[in-house]
Amino acid sequence: MRFRAAVAPLFCLSLSACGGGAAAPPALAFGLPDPVAVTYVTGDTSTLDIDAGGQTMQAQVASISTLAATFSKATDGVQVSLELKDLSATMSNPMATQSADESGITGPLVLNLDRRGVATVVSEPQMTDAASQYFQPLPLAHGLFPRLPGRAAAMGESWTDTIRYEGKQGPGSVSAQSVITHAVAGDTVVDGRSLVKLTMQGTTESSASGVITGMDFTQKLSATVTGWVLWDQGRKLMVESFGSSDGRGSMEVSAAPFPLAVRVRGQSRVRMQPAR
Numbered sequence: 001m002r003f004r005a006a007v008a009p010l011f012c013l014s015l016s017a018c019g020g021g022a023a024a025p026p027a028l029a030f031g032l033p034d035p036v037a038v039t040y041v042t043g044d045t046s047t048l049d050i051d052a053g054g055q056t057m058q059a060q061v062a063s064i065s066t067l068a069a070t071f072s073k074a075t076d077g078v079q080v081s082l083e084l085k086d087l088s089a090t091m092s093n094p095m096a097t098q099s100a101d102e103s104g105i106t107g108p109l110v111l112n113l114d115r116r117g118v119a120t121v122v123s124e125p126q127m128t129d130a131a132s133q134y135f136q137p138l139p140l141a142h143g144l145f146p147r148l149p150g151r152a153a154a155m156g157e158s159w160t161d162t163i164r165y166e167g168k169q170g171p172g173s174v175s176a177q178s179v180i181t182h183a184v185a186g187d188t189v190v191d192g193r194s195l196v197k198l199t200m201q202g203t204t205e206s207s208a209s210g211v212i213t214g215m216d217f218t219q220k221l222s223a224t225v226t227g228w229v230l231w232d233q234g235r236k237l238m239v240e241s242f243g244s245s246d247g248r249g250s251m252e253v254s255a256a257p258f259p260l261a262v263r264v265r266g267q268s269r270v271r272m273q274p275a276r
Contacts (some may be wrong), residue, residue: 006252007100007154009031009097009256013230013275017261018133019251020051020215025152025154026152026185026233027115027149027150027151027152028148028149028150028151028152028153028196028231028233029115029116029148029149029150029151029236030077030078030113030114030115030116030117030145030148030195030236031077031078031115031236032071032072032073032078032236033071033078033235033236033237034235034236035235035252035275036070036071036072037069037070037071037099038069038237038275039066039067039068039069039085039272039273040066040067040069040144040164040270040271040272040273041064041065041150041268041270041271041273042063042064042065042066042067042236042268043063043064043268043269044061044062044063044064044262044266044267044268045061045062045266045267045268045271046057046060046061046062046266047059047060047061047263047264047265047266047268047269048061048262048263048264049262049263049264050251050260050262051260051261052132052256052260052264053100053258054174055204057093057094057237058093058094058267059091059092059093060076060091060092060093061089061090061134062089062090062091063087063088063090063134063135064082064086064088064089064255065086065088065089065102065135066084066085066086066087067082067083067084067085068082068083068085068091068158069081069082069132070083070271074113075111076115077112077116078112078113079110079111079112079113079122080109080112080113081108081109081110081168082108082109082112082140082144083103083107083108083109083112083171084099084101084109084125084135084252085102085106085110087100087101087102087165087261088101088216089133089134089135089207091133091134095262098132100130100133101121103130103131103234104124104127104128105125105126105127105135106127107123107124107125107126107192108123108125109121109123109124109125109137109140109251110123111141113145114159115148116147116148116150117146117147117148118146118147119141119142119145121137121138121141121167124137124138125137128169129166129170129171131168131170132170132171133170136152136169136174137167137172138165138166138167139165139174139176140156140165141165141215142165142176143163144270145238146182146198146200146229146231146238146241147159147163147180147182148163148182148231150218153181153184154184154186156183156184157183157184158181158182158183158184159181159182159183160180160181161179161181161182162177162178162179163176163178163180164176164177164178169208169210170210171210171212171252172208172209172210172212172213173208173209173216174206174207174208175205175206175207176205176206176207177204177205177206178202178203178204178205178225179202179204180200180201180202181200181201181202181227182198182199182200182229183197184196184198184246185197185198185211185228188230190230190239191270193232193234193235193239194233194234195230195231195232195233195239196203196230196231196232197228197230197231198228198229198230199226199227199228200225200227200228200229200243201224201226201227201259202224202225203222203223203225204222204223204225204247205220205221205222206220206221206223206247207219207220207221210239215253215255216253216254217251217252217253217254218251218252218253219249219250219252219260220249220250220251220260221247221249221264222247222248222249223245223246223247223248224228224243224245224246224247224262225243225244225245226243226245226259227241227242227243227244228241228242229241236272237270237272239269239271239272240269240270240272241268241269241270242267242268242269242270243267243268243269244265244268245264245265245266245267246263246264246265247264247265248257248261248262248263249261249262249264250262
């Protein structure tokens with residue numbers, strides 16, 4: 001794709017030189033989009049390397065899901081209902097392969113987004129413990145959409161946010177804190193529409209605990225994250241995003257006599273589907 005600086009068109013400068021006032025650039029912010037109902041397809045992959053005292057084991061998780069997103073007005077920003085329409089997920093390790101679909105998940109994930117994209121969870125779907133290993137509402141609520149400045153932003157301008165969440169996740173709990181910097185990198189044309197490209201980079205600290213296959217576990221990770229977002233300024237919609245992460249930490253399992261060193265690498269892509 002060809003990128004160019006996200007600056008005001010030259011004809012605005014010409015109008016200003018002729019005595020007319022240039023129109024103020026639009027705010028880079030969430031609002032009621034047009035259309036109010038879209039579909040996102042997400043793809044996630046992650047590889048977990050476990051060092052058990054010099055003996056390395058590896059597990060892989062992959063999933064593809066379809067989310068129906070419906071937006072409505074909220075007091076400050078918008079409310080979005082995310083309904084899982086389809087899920088195909090697998091988890092494999094040297095001992096076995098497991099799979100899951102959407103049948104263990106009932107109801108939508110509903111959240112409010114203010115003008116900057118700060119999320120407040122209104123309600124979560126009901127899930128079986130097995131399904132919660134593949135579909136995780138809290139990370140989705142706080143990580144699906146980008147943080148925006150809530151005002152006009154020029155080429156090269158950046159802003160930094162601290163994103164925190166904690167709560168239940170299946171038979172356990174999870175907490176995370178991320179420090180993420182977004183920046184305006186330029187714009188591109190996709191399917192005839194001009195989209196703003198935002199870059200993203202930062203760090204995250206997370207912890208999780210609970211019970212898996214009858215064993216108690218705790219896990220702590222520190223990771224670096226990078227990625228980008230394509231944002232449709234005219235429709236107030238995220239069109240596409242990509243992110244990658246590389247984290248290291250430790251895991252304690254009741255069946256192991258000592259903490260296990262772990263490394264987790266992952267990639268995630270989200271793409272809005274064209275209207276039919």
